[in-house]
Amino acid sequence: MTCRRIFTSHEIVLPALALVAAVFAAAYMPSSSAASDSASGQQLIVAAFGGAYGKAEQEAYFKPFTKATGIEVRVLPAQPSLAQIKLQVQSNNVLWDIAELGPWDTYNGCRDELLTPVDYQLVRKSDLAPEAGTRCGIIASLYTEGIGYKKSMFKTPPTWQDFFDVKKYPGKRAMEKYLQDGTLEAAVVGTGVPLDQIYPLDVEKAIAAMSSLGSDLILVDSLAQASQLLQSGSVVMIQTAIGRILPLESQGYAISLVGQRGPSFFTIPKGARNTTVAQKFLAFITSCKECTATMERMTAYGGPNKDGIQLVSEERRKLLPYDPEVQKNTWAPNLEWWGENAEAAQEAFQRFQVTGH
Amino acid sequence: MIPGAASGTRERRSSRVPLMVSAQTLVLCGLLAVVAVFLFWPAAEIVHLSLSPWLTTENFSRIFSTPGYPAVVLNTFMIAGLVTVVTLVIGFPLAYYIWNRRSVARILCFILLLVPLLTGVLVKNIVWTVLLGNNGIINRILLDLDVISQPLQILFTRTAVVIAMTHYLLPIMVVPIYASLSRIDRSLLLAARSLGAGRFGTLRLVTLPLVMPGIVTGGIIVFVLTLGFYITPSMLGGRQGQIIPNLIYTYIRRLADLHFAAALSLLLAVVVIGLMPFVLRYVRSSHSVGGIK
Numbered sequence: 001m002t003c004r005r006i007f008t009s010h011e012i013v014l015p016a017l018a019l020v021a022a023v024f025a026a027a028y029m030p031s032s033s034a035a036s037d038s039a040s041g042q043q044l045i046v047a048a049f050g051g052a053y054g055k056a057e058q059e060a061y062f063k064p065f066t067k068a069t070g071i072e073v074r075v076l077p078a079q080p081s082l083a084q085i086k087l088q089v090q091s092n093n094v095l096w097d098i099a100e101l102g103p104w105d106t107y108n109g110c111r112d113e114l115l116t117p118v119d120y121q122l123v124r125k126s127d128l129a130p131e132a133g134t135r136c137g138i139i140a141s142l143y144t145e146g147i148g149y150k151k152s153m154f155k156t157p158p159t160w161q162d163f164f165d166v167k168k169y170p171g172k173r174a175m176e177k178y179l180q181d182g183t184l185e186a187a188v189v190g191t192g193v194p195l196d197q198i199y200p201l202d203v204e205k206a207i208a209a210m211s212s213l214g215s216d217l218i219l220v221d222s223l224a225q226a227s228q229l230l231q232s233g234s235v236v237m238i239q240t241a242i243g244r245i246l247p248l249e250s251q252g253y254a255i256s257l258v259g260q261r262g263p264s265f266f267t268i269p270k271g272a273r274n275t276t277v278a279q280k281f282l283a284f285i286t287s288c289k290e291c292t293a294t295m296e297r298m299t300a301y302g303g304p305n306k307d308g309i310q311l312v313s314e315e316r317r318k319l320l321p322y323d324p325e326v327q328k329n330t331w332a333p334n335l336e337w338w339g340e341n342a343e344a345a346q347e348a349f350q351r352f353q354v355t356g357h
Numbered sequence: 358m359i360p361g362a363a364s365g366t367r368e369r370r371s372s373r374v375p376l377m378v379s380a381q382t383l384v385l386c387g388l389l390a391v392v393a394v395f396l397f398w399p400a401a402e403i404v405h406l407s408l409s410p411w412l413t414t415e416n417f418s419r420i421f422s423t424p425g426y427p428a429v430v431l432n433t434f435m436i437a438g439l440v441t442v443v444t445l446v447i448g449f450p451l452a453y454y455i456w457n458r459r460s461v462a463r464i465l466c467f468i469l470l471l472v473p474l475l476t477g478v479l480v481k482n483i484v485w486t487v488l489l490g491n492n493g494i495i496n497r498i499l500l501d502l503d504v505i506s507q508p509l510q511i512l513f514t515r516t517a518v519v520i521a522m523t524h525y526l527l528p529i530m531v532v533p534i535y536a537s538l539s540r541i542d543r544s545l546l547l548a549a550r551s552l553g554a555g556r557f558g559t560l561r562l563v564t565l566p567l568v569m570p571g572i573v574t575g576g577i578i579v580f581v582l583t584l585g586f587y588i589t590p591s592m593l594g595g596r597q598g599q600i601i602p603n604l605i606y607t608y609i610r611r612l613a614d615l616h617f618a619a620a621l622s623l624l625l626a627v628v629v630i631g632l633m634p635f636v637l638r639y640v641r642s643s644h645s646v647g648g649i650k
Contacts, residue, residue, distance in 0.1 A: 082613040108613065172491070180611070218513050221591045225486075234491045234512075343612055350604065351425025353596045354432065 043072045044277050046266075047096040048140070050077030053243070053299065057140060060295035060303065061285050068284060071277055082109045085269045089114050097274040098266050098281060100140050102180050104342055106265040107335040110136035116268040116275055122283040129292070129306040129322055131332055137265030138282045141301035144321045144330055145181060145259030148230055148240040150252055157256035163237055164190035164209055166216055171236035174218045174226045175210070179342075179349060182260030182333060186239060189258075189331075199334040201341070203348045211357045219353060242300050242319055258329045261302075261321040296320055400626075406619035416620035426604070430624070433600040436515060436590065437583040440522045444579050445572065447523070448530035452571075453564075455531070456538040470528050478525060482592045485521045486512060489593075513595025521589050526582060530575040537571025538564075577636055581629055601625055 046062070048054055054077060062073040078084070080096065082105035088094045101109065109115040115136040123138065132139045147158050154169075162169055164187070175183050185198050187206035210217055218235060220226045226238040227245075230253065241262065245255040266285070268278045285291050285304055292308025295301060302309075302321045309322050317323055321330065338345075407416050420426050455466045473481075488494050489512040496508040511517050541564065549559040587606060590598035601621055608618040 081610050083609045083615065086613055086615070104611065105613070178611075215510065219596050225592065228486065229490075232487075232490055232492050343614065346607060346612060347423050347425070350429065350599065350607070351423075353599050354425045354428040356596070 043074055044097050044274060044281055046073055046075045046098040047078035047080035048075055048100040049079060056295055056298040059298065060291050064288060064291050065281055065284050081105060085109060085114050089270050094269050094271045096269055097272045097278040099269055101265050101267050103263050103333055103335050104180055104338055106134060106137040106267055107339045111339060114270050116270055118282055119279045122279050123286050127286050127305055129302060129304060131263060132304040137267045138286055139263045139304050140266045141295060142261055142263050142321045143241050143243060143301040144257050144261055144326055145241045146255045146257040148238040148245045148253060148255050151254045152252060153236060158237055159258055160186050160190035161192060166213060169236060172216045172218055172234060173237040174220045174229050174235045175239040177219050177221055179346060181262055184345060185260060185331060195331045198331055199337045201337060203345050207348060207352045246300055257326050261330050261332050403619045403622055406616055407623045409616060416617050420620060420624060429599050429601060429604055436518055436600060437580050439519050440526060440583045441576050441580045443519060443523045444526050444530040445576060448527055449534055452531045452534035452538055455535055470531060474528050478588060481525060482521060482589055485593055489517050512593060515594060515597040517593040518590045518598055521593050522583055522586060526579045530579050533575040534568055534571040537568040541567050573636055573639065584625055
């Protein structure tokens with residue numbers, strides 16, 4: 001078959017036209033409509049995570065906000081990240097009014113001026129729960145992490161020292177590759193470092209601790225995977241978050257709340273079309289007790305209002321990151337430290353994954 | 358397939374080419390414009406990103422100077438190479454087997470081969486977790502049969518990654534090999550047999566050289582696709598699943614360092630594009646070794 005033969009005849013024309021049409025359709029589709037709606041000021045575009053957690057956010061924050069202000073909230077399950085915001089800001093085409101970001105992204109975005117600082121004239125600081133507000137973000141949730149385990153296999157809830165002691169508790173354990181959830185901090189605590197002395201974080205010490213577990217340490221990609229390993233009996237302990245273990249309680253699993261208090265922030269990308277409404281939204285969820293209470297009831301994650309906790313049951317309160325007992329056993333990530341050292345820590349962790357030390 | 362015949366076609370065609378050319382050229386120009394805008398431009402942007410700020414090669418030297426990263430690069434190509442070899446070792450006999458079936462059996466084989474392609478890669482990965490886990494089906498069967506006394510650690514190793522990727526990519530290797538096989542004139546094989554070649558001799562001296570183009574095509578496609586896999590190594594490879602695509606993801610998603618991510622992407626692209634001429638030259642030369650052009 002010669003080359004010419006391939007390119008002659010109308011066979012190629014139709015698919016080619018279809019391709020051109022498809023490409024143009026794709027290029028025109030999603031963003032422009034979102035942008036024009038947003039400009040009218042009657043809609044708040046939120047990039048968040050979706051799933052069961054997204055449903056809780058819908059009930060706790062977005063519906064009450066619409067009810068109170070008449071402003072419609074449109075949620076895009078966009079898995080937002082600072083990289084996306086950076087591209088949007090640089091191309092002068094910011095699509096989101098609110099983006100939910102992890103702690104590193106929030107801190108770095110603020111430092112690199114990719115995020116608009118929270119307007120604390122509007123947002124009442126006195127309403128904020130501890131750790132609920134930073135310069136560029138108000139928490140959507142503050143989740144407690146810890147060690148997930150099977151109740152019948154442990155007399156007392158395990159600590160990080162137990163986690164790193166294979167002699168005391170033989171078997172494999174799983175930790176997360178996602179460093180923002182405090183993997184390295186947990187390892188350092190496992191060597192006996194007190195919680196108030198975690199930072200400045202000794203990355204090499206953390207890696208040495210993980211390395212000492214050898215093949216008994218499994219690094220997983222997601223908390224869902226960790227749960228699966230625990231349930232299948234492949235591992236005896238997992239690093240996880242409370243939201244992952246609560247649904248498994250009836251099957252005999254429990255969580256020892258000794259991990260990080262991990263924040264997830266609502267932030268405003270620089271140059272968002274509806275910055276004023278976005279600030280109003282942050283002010284609203286901060287002042288709304290019932291909103292925070294709804295979040296706390298549905299997920300056992302903390303919300304931004306400090307008094308919301310009074311509206312939830314005693315039992316639930318004990319699981320929240322604001323509970324004094326939980327506060328004592330958990331730590332908050334030091335974002336200044338991570339802002340300076342994330343890249344180096346990530347590189348060292350990558351090296352550990354490949355070389356084993 | 359005979360040179361004379363091909364050029365004959367060309368001559369016959371030339372009489373009615375002029376009218377066609379304009380339509381063809383138009384479409385081709387349109388397509389080229391699309392390719393230019395949606396492929397070359399972003400590619401140029403990636404080159405630009407990887408060299409900035411200020412035309413530096415620092416992003417590239419960083420790949421090789423950061424401890425552990427050369428090992429990631431090596432691991433990437435090792436997994437890709439392993440998957441290519443394993444799919445070939447399984448794929449060639451499979452294609453050969455299908456080629457020798459009668460039509461109905463052949464269609465059935467193809468359905469069996471291609472249906473798994475319709476399943477999402479995530480579903481397959483989860484199934485592999487269940488099959489390969491320490492408490493998984495495979496380990497339990499082996500333990501019950503007393504083949505092993507300790508569960509084998511397959512999940513979260515490079516082996517698991519290679520198994521899952523091979524499973525996913527096998528049809529992609531088989532189809533081009535089968536296409537090459539189906540173009541073989543079976544009388545050549547009869548001729549070889551009648552001239553005294555055994556079954557194996559025929560396979561080695563006649564069939565194999567003739568399907569070389571299919572093997573190389575399948576090999577290239579599988580190799581290139583393997584280099585782009587992200588989820589499978591990440592989910593099944595544990596610590597041994599660290600490959601360049603994971604690094605790219607980490608740098609874009611976690612660290613928002615687009616420059617280094619661009620450098621990593623470019624490294625992958627350059628290696629693949631650099632391999633092409635060698636492979637293509639090999640196809641051409643092996644093609645003529647077959648004796649028929």
